[in-house]
Amino acid sequence: MDRTNLVEELRRIVGPRGVVDDPHALMTYDADGCVMDTGIPQVVVLPTSTAQVSGVVRLAARYGLPVVPRGAGTGLTGGATAMFGGIVISTARMDKVLEVDTRNGRVLCQPGVINFDLSQQLKPYGYQFAPDPSSQKACTVGGNIANNSGGPHCLKYGITASHVYGVELVLGDGTVLWSGDGSPAGPGYDLTGVIVGSEGTIGLVTAVWLKITRLPEAVRVVLALFPDIAGASTAVSQVIASGLLPSALEMMDRLVIKAVNDMYKLGLPDSAGAALLIEVDGVEDGLDDLLNDVTAMCWRNGAIDVRPARTLAEQNQVWAARKNAFGAMGRLSPTYYLVDTVVPRTRLPYTMEQVGRISREYDLPIANVFHAGDGNLHPIILFDRRAKGQNQRALEAATSVMHVSIEQGGVISGEHGIGVEKQEYMTLLFSTDDLAAMAGLHQSFDPQDVFNPGKIFPKGRGCGELAALRKAGVAWATLK
Amino acid sequence: MNPLSSQIASIVGTSYLIDDLADYPAYAVQGRIPILVVAPGSVEELAHVVAAAHAAGMAVIPRGGGTMQAWGRPPAGDFMIVQTTRLSRVRIYEPDDLTISVEAGMTMQDLDALLAVHGQMLPLDVPLPARSTIGGVLSTAMDGPRRLGYGTSRDLLIGVQVVEATGRSSKAGGMVVKNVSGFDMMKLYTGSLGSLAIIVSANFKLLPRPRAAATIACTFNTPADAFALVAAIHASQLTPVAVEYLQKDEGGRMKDEASMSAVISLIPHPSSFILCVRAEGLPAAVERHIRDVAEMAERAGSSRMSVLRDEDHMAVWAAINDLPQTFSVADDELLLRLGCLPSDLERALADASALASRQGIALAVAARALSGIAYLRVRGGDEGLRHQFHADLLARWPQLAILAGPPALMAEAPIWGASVPNLALMQRIKQEFDPDNRLNPGRYVV
Numbered sequence: 001m002d003r004t005n006l007v008e009e010l011r012r013i014v015g016p017r018g019v020v021d022d023p024h025a026l027m028t029y030d031a032d033g034c035v036m037d038t039g040i041p042q043v044v045v046l047p048t049s050t051a052q053v054s055g056v057v058r059l060a061a062r063y064g065l066p067v068v069p070r071g072a073g074t075g076l077t078g079g080a081t082a083m084f085g086g087i088v089i090s091t092a093r094m095d096k097v098l099e100v101d102t103r104n105g106r107v108l109c110q111p112g113v114i115n116f117d118l119s120q121q122l123k124p125y126g127y128q129f130a131p132d133p134s135s136q137k138a139c140t141v142g143g144n145i146a147n148n149s150g151g152p153h154c155l156k157y158g159i160t161a162s163h164v165y166g167v168e169l170v171l172g173d174g175t176v177l178w179s180g181d182g183s184p185a186g187p188g189y190d191l192t193g194v195i196v197g198s199e200g201t202i203g204l205v206t207a208v209w210l211k212i213t214r215l216p217e218a219v220r221v222v223l224a225l226f227p228d229i230a231g232a233s234t235a236v237s238q239v240i241a242s243g244l245l246p247s248a249l250e251m252m253d254r255l256v257i258k259a260v261n262d263m264y265k266l267g268l269p270d271s272a273g274a275a276l277l278i279e280v281d282g283v284e285d286g287l288d289d290l291l292n293d294v295t296a297m298c299w300r301n302g303a304i305d306v307r308p309a310r311t312l313a314e315q316n317q318v319w320a321a322r323k324n325a326f327g328a329m330g331r332l333s334p335t336y337y338l339v340d341t342v343v344p345r346t347r348l349p350y351t352m353e354q355v356g357r358i359s360r361e362y363d364l365p366i367a368n369v370f371h372a373g374d375g376n377l378h379p380i381i382l383f384d385r386r387a388k389g390q391n392q393r394a395l396e397a398a399t400s401v402m403h404v405s406i407e408q409g410g411v412i413s414g415e416h417g418i419g420v421e422k423q424e425y426m427t428l429l430f431s432t433d434d435l436a437a438m439a440g441l442h443q444s445f446d447p448q449d450v451f452n453p454g455k456i457f458p459k460g461r462g463c464g465e466l467a468a469l470r471k472a473g474v475a476w477a478t479l480k
Numbered sequence: 481m482n483p484l485s486s487q488i489a490s491i492v493g494t495s496y497l498i499d500d501l502a503d504y505p506a507y508a509v510q511g512r513i514p515i516l517v518v519a520p521g522s523v524e525e526l527a528h529v530v531a532a533a534h535a536a537g538m539a540v541i542p543r544g545g546g547t548m549q550a551w552g553r554p555p556a557g558d559f560m561i562v563q564t565t566r567l568s569r570v571r572i573y574e575p576d577d578l579t580i581s582v583e584a585g586m587t588m589q590d591l592d593a594l595l596a597v598h599g600q601m602l603p604l605d606v607p608l609p610a611r612s613t614i615g616g617v618l619s620t621a622m623d624g625p626r627r628l629g630y631g632t633s634r635d636l637l638i639g640v641q642v643v644e645a646t647g648r649s650s651k652a653g654g655m656v657v658k659n660v661s662g663f664d665m666m667k668l669y670t671g672s673l674g675s676l677a678i679i680v681s682a683n684f685k686l687l688p689r690p691r692a693a694a695t696i697a698c699t700f701n702t703p704a705d706a707f708a709l710v711a712a713i714h715a716s717q718l719t720p721v722a723v724e725y726l727q728k729d730e731g732g733r734m735k736d737e738a739s740m741s742a743v744i745s746l747i748p749h750p751s752s753f754i755l756c757v758r759a760e761g762l763p764a765a766v767e768r769h770i771r772d773v774a775e776m777a778e779r780a781g782s783s784r785m786s787v788l789r790d791e792d793h794m795a796v797w798a799a800i801n802d803l804p805q806t807f808s809v810a811d812d813e814l815l816l817r818l819g820c821l822p823s824d825l826e827r828a829l830a831d832a833s834a835l836a837s838r839q840g841i842a843l844a845v846a847a848r849a850l851s852g853i854a855y856l857r858v859r860g861g862d863e864g865l866r867h868q869f870h871a872d873l874l875a876r877w878p879q880l881a882i883l884a885g886p887p888a889l890m891a892e893a894p895i896w897g898a899s900v901p902n903l904a905l906m907q908r909i910k911q912e913f914d915p916d917n918r919l920n921p922g923r924y925v926v
Contacts, residue, residue, distance in 0.1 A: 103714075103823040104852075126717075148660045159658060161667070162635045177902050183821045183852050183879060184623075187896035188906045188925045189676075193634055193667025197660050217717040237576050243599065243691040244762060282719060286764030342656040344577040374658045375577075414658040422661075429654070429661055437642075437650040437677075438663040440912040444905065456662065467912070 003042060006063055010045050010087075013055040018093065020044040029088055032073040032080040033135075036395075037420040041068065041082035046093045050168060050176060050206040053089060057204065057450070058174035060087050066453045067172075069200035071112065071143030074135040076338060077419030079146065079199050083454040089204060091142050097121055098207070106165055106182040107212050111142025111205050115149075118210075127212040130157035133415065134323050142205050148197030150415035152248040152322070155373040156281075157213060159415070161196045168207040169195060172450035182209050194441060199417050200452040201463075202445035216247075216281035220291045221309040223318050224298035225272040229253060229368075231302040232274040233349045236372045238297045239278060240345075244290060248279040249373030250322050253352075256369045256380075259328035260321040271304060276372065277322055279315075325369045326380070332367065333382035337394045339401050343410035345375040354404040355379050362397040364390070376414040377405070402428070418456045426458050432466070439466035484536045484560075485516060491528045492520050496566070507561050509541055510554035510887040519563040523583070523641065523649065523680045526562060530678065531647025533560055539921045540645075542674040544585060544613030548620045550806040550815075550884035552673055554891050556922030562678065564615050571681060572655060575600060579638065579655050581683040584615030600686045603630040603721070605797070607805035615679045621671030624801055625758065628850050629721025630687065637666045639683030642676075645914040649680070657685045668909070673924040676913040690760035695788040695796055696770055698777040699751040703727065703833070706755045707826040708780035709773075710849045713757065714822075716776070718769055722758035724800055725854075727829070727845035733860050734842045740857075742799035746792055749784040755849065756800060758793075803846035804855035806884040814858040814866055814889075819879035822852040828877050832856055835872050839865045855883075867893070874898055900925045 003021075010019045020026060021043045030038045042065065047053045060067045066086035073080050082088050091112035099108040102125050109118065115136040119128045131144055132151035143149070144160045145167065157163075166180025179191040195202065226232040229251070236249055252260070252275045261268045268275065276298070280290055291308055298306045309315045321328075329336045343351045352368065355377070359366040367380040381397050383390040402412055402425055412418070412425040426435065435457060442463050449464060457463045489497045498504075498517040507517050515538070520526035533540050539559040543549060564585035571581040575598040582591060588602075588609035595601050605624025606612045616622075618640075623632050630636070639653030642665075652665035669679055700706040706725055713723055728740055730752050744750045755777075759769035770787055777785050788796055806815055820828050829845060832854075836843035841861035847854035858866055867889060874880045878898035882890065889895075900906070903925065910917075910926040 104821045105714075148664065150658050154658065158631065158635055161664065162631055177905065179902065181821075183824075184819050186819065186879065187881065187900045188902065189909055190621075190634065190667045190671055191902060191905065193670070194664055196667075197664045214717055214719075216719075240578060240688060241576070241599070243688045245687060282761065283717065283765050283768050285768035286762035289764065290762060342654075342658050344574060344579065344655055346574055346576045371658070375656055376658050409655055411654045411656055411659045411661045413660050414656070415660055417660050418662065426662060430652075431650070433648055433650040434652060435662075437644070437652070437665060437913075441663055441665065441668060441909065444908040444912045471912075471915070 007043060009059055010043060010056065013059065014045050014047045014052050018046045018048070029070070030081070032075040032078060034076050034078040034081070034419065034421050037078040037081055037083070039081050039083045039085060041088040042085050044088040044090055046090045048093045050170065053170050053204055053206050054174045054176055056087065056089060057170050057172065061173065061448070061450060067204065067450055068452050069146065069204045071140035072114070072138045074139045075143060075147060075419065076340070076416045077421035079417050079419035079452070079455060081420060083420060091140060094206065100125060102127060104182050105212055107210050108207065109141060109210065110207055111145070112140050115139050115141055115144055122212055126215050128215055129210060130163055130213040131160045134326060141208060141210065145196050145205055145208060146198070146200045147415070147417040150371070150376065152250050152371060155249060155371065156245050156247040161193060163211040164192055164196050165209040165211055166192050167195055167205045169203040170206055171203050172446045172448050180209065199419060199455055201455055202442055203451060218284040218287050219279065219281045219315065220287050221315045221318055222278045222291060222294055222298070223307045223309060224276045224278065224303045225268060225305040226274040226276065226303050227271065228273040229352045230349050232276045233372065235276060235298050235301040237345070238301065239294055240373065242293060242297070244280065246278050246373065247281045248277065249371070250277040251275070251370050251372040252322065252325060253368040255332060255365060255367035256325050259331045259367070260325055262331055263328045264317065264321045266321055269305065277318060322369070329367065329380055329382065332365070333384060335383055335385045337381040337383065337398055339379045339381065339398050340413050340416040341402060341405040341410055342374065342376045342414035343405050343408045347408040347410070348372065348375055351377060351404060351408055355401060358397050358400045362393045364393055364397055374414065420455060423456060423458050426456070435461065436466045436470040439463045440470055443467040484532065484538060487532050488516065488518055488529055491532065492518055492525050496521065509549055510890055512554055514541070514561045515558050516560035517563060518560060519566050521566045523567065523643070526567065526678065526680060527643045527647045527649050529562060530643050530645070534646050534918055539918050541920055542615070542619070542678045544616035545587060545611035547608045547611050547805065547807040548616055548622065550809060551620060552920065552923035553895065554887050555920065564613060564680070567680060570594065578686045579657065579683060580686060581639065581655060581681060582614060583681045584679045585613050588612050588614065588617060595686060596689070599689050601689045602636065602684050602686055604633055604636065605801040607802045608807055611807070614682050618670050618679050618682060619672060619674045623848065623853060625722035625724045625797065625848055627848060628723060629719065629760065634667055634670050636684050637670060637682055638685050640666045640669055640679060641681040642669055642679050644677045645916065645918045653683060655683050674920045675910060675924040675926065676919065678919070692763040692766040693758070693760040693793060694766050694770060695793045696757045696759070696773045697747045697786050697788060697796070698755045698782040699747070699749060699784045700753040700755065700782055701751060703753050703826065703829060705781040706753045709755055709777050709782065712776040712780060713773065714850055716772065718772055720757045720769060721760045722756070723849045724756045725845065725847040725849040726754040726756065726800070728752055729842040729844050731842060734844055734857070739799050739802040739805065740844050743796060743803070746788065746796045746799065748786045751783060756796065758797065800846060809884040810859065811886070812859055814870060814882060815884040816856040816858060816870065817881045817883050818854045818856060818877055820852045820877060822850055825849060825852050825854060829854060831876050832873055835869050839869055841865055841869060896925050
């Protein structure tokens with residue numbers, strides 16, 4: 001491959017400022033938020049338009065190079081890492097909100113718009129973009145679409161897939177399609193639905209019609225402290241069973257409480273083993289009664305303190321603690337490994353016990369902050385990667401958590417995705433037949449495997465191979 | 481018995497293989513009679529039946545309660561029907577998890593009755609829930625008025641098992657409400673009209689049943705007034721779960737239309753243009769909705785406003801949900817579905833009304849007013865006039881589907897709308913999943 005020519009041609013497409021080829025600069029693109037897997041791209045381009053993306057993809061095809069889409073690089077599974085080199089297309093300069101259409105409850109924007117900025121821009125209209133991952137101040141809506149991101153409020157408002165009306169997608173041959181525009185019931189297969197969550201492996205999203213959500217008239221937040229996770233979990237079940245789904249149900253354990261207490265001066269008692277954050281929203285009427293009901297349920301389940309946050313300032317402080325919990329981990333250890341898994345709600349207490357056991361077994365502290373309403377756990381394995389053997393122990397502890405989760409009827413990722421980090425876990429959850437169906441879908445979009453190769457599917461069973469076997473009608477039983 | 485029949489009888493037992501020709505007209509699809517009708521009793525049986533059909537080169541039409549078999553083109557060539565109604569078991573239901581896994585042949589009514597015992601619901605409104613099955617609701621992606629508040633099946637389906645064209649079974653998703661483990665195959669199968677695989681079981685996220693609910697029914701002298709109320713509700717911070725616009729035929733020519741009559745009979749002082757607003761949630765919040773909607777309706781020029789509670793509330797929505805049914809469609813009737821941006825809906829319906837009155841045919845409308853979906857029942861006139869009505873409306877509103885009509889029209893008209901965007905990609909998907917075109921051949925867009 002003639003790299004000089006490639007860079008020259010890329011510059012002609014995206015302009016001189018849109019190409020990064022300095023070896024030192026390229027080093028900064030060797031990973032996303034998952035630093036365990038790295039790969040340095042040959043070149044990084046930062047286009048500003050769909051036409052430029054299409055041009056770059058065509059060029060990549062001519063040079064036989066993979067294309068790796070990248071938003072803000074906050075992903076936690078290596079989804080934006082160029083495992084086999086190639087061209088990284090960063091959406092950083094495609095960051096414009098193009099049209100706010102409140103009459104139809106939608107917004108047209110480019111993929112590089114930051115999640116939090118979008119909601120800020122929608123605020124004057126009385127709207128928000130509901131998905132709110134913890135990384136929302138940095139992550140892009142394109143990344144949210146790739147990973148079908150969640151966040152605390154998806155308990156009530158649903159995951160990203162429920163907030164995307166249609167996307168503009170560049171395919172591997174450079175052609176461009178639109179999958180929808182906000183008018184419902186277009187004929188044919190739900191292309192938007194399968195593009196969301198495909199982790200940049202079937203095409204690159206260059207524009208998107210997102211659903212926007214009216215800001216609620218009123219919000220109430222309660223912070224309840226419990227001696228342990230079990231009591232808090234029972235309260236969670238009762239709140240849900242009482243007939244109104246809260247807009248968020250978030251839990252933090254003793255270690256996290258300590259860390260955020262130090263950082264945000266919340267003055268929480270050391271005796272608290274679990275902090276439960278409950279948010280309800282809707283019209284003003286009845287919300288205070290509901291708040292009282294929820295408070296009573298917490299007391300009945302052994303809460304040691306219940307603090308309603310009525311003012312916006314109080315609510316923001318409580319939420320800041322939750323949303324920045326991962327940042328506060330730096331106070332506890334130099335490095336951490338954040339695990340993402342989901343179990344059925346009723347299995348949460350048992351799964352948490354097992355996480356405690358795993359922590360003792362591997363002799364590594366594990367802090368827990370999680371979406372209790374969804375059953376979405378985030379054990380944070382604290383370790384020091386400079387200390388001998390800790391890196392390996394952390395990985396093994398994470399694998400143990402994953403096994404417990406699956407044994408409890410759970411899955412391997414709730415909102416972070418599979419990427420590279422979890423591709424080998426896929427066979428724990430899915431049969432060869434299941435994976436082959438997914439491979440078939442993938443091949444329909446990207447038969448040449450141009451986009452983000454080496455992700456999602458297990459290493460030993462590549463996507464193309466799976467699809468080919470499926471087509472040939474090979475008896476699966478002989479392969480398993 | 482031919483070889484395929486005997487092979488299939490050996491899988492499901494002779495009593496579940498309908499081979500009495502006298503029974504077949506009831507299973508006709510667009511006037512075409514099946515070669516065989518089979519009702520497997522388990523997913524394994526169904527998979528074996530499909531595998532046998534595949535080996536024999538026989539096309540398969542999946543069928544649940546048969547309420548939406550009118551959708552799509554007439555099948556191409558000979559076919560057998562695989563009926564899912566014996567697959568009606570609950571696989572997993574732990575109420576505190578707020579999830580359920582059920583087989584695809586269970587009816588929506590049975591599912592609702594089961595969930596009601598535990599104070600829970602799957603808020604998918606469908607026509608004829610006593611017959612409609614989960615598999616049918618998913619494969620058609622049929623929507624209901626409460627899509628405004630709770631979304632559609634694509635938002636509530638969290639896991640799926642299918643039998644593919646070769647008889648191979650695969651699954652995706654899981655029993656948890658948040659899951660990004662692998663591709664979202666649920667979205668692919670939902671709304672694919674059984675053309676990619678047969679859905680045999682489905683997992684859903686559930687919701688607690690609301691503590692209180694009520695309907696505010698507002699009647700209007702003109703559609704414009706009704707849509708002024710729609711706009712006012714949209715601009716407010718109210719959170720109604722359904723806002724349904726209803727328009728009955730002005731000439732009174734659809735007297736035998738049972739569902740619309742049922743709706744009208746429940747609303748005091750009905751007029752031709754009605755807006756039904758459904759509120760659910762905390763008792764105080766529901767009362768607030770009644771108060772605010774009443775005020776807004778008055779400002780919009782509503783002639784009457786009534787509040788329906790308890791049985792009346794439930795009955796009116798059951799009747800509204802049935803309005804777009806395609807199970808019993810008269811010979812001189814078409815059922816159309818129009819999709820557009822919500823802000824265009826008023827204009828689209830005005831076009832439809834003007835065309836209908838010019839051509840002297842009857843028109844009744846049920847529209848999800850804030851979602852941009854309208855179901856139009858068109859009746860009377862002669863066949864030529866009805867087809868002209870469809871063609872004229874299609875020329876202005878390209879997203880116009882014919883969901884039910886005479887077989888000749890279904891075979892020839894552009895029943896899925898003026899064009900199918902991204903058709904080449906959809907053909908590649910069909911090619912991957914059903915290369916021999918054995919599942920519902922010819923009936924959907926590819």
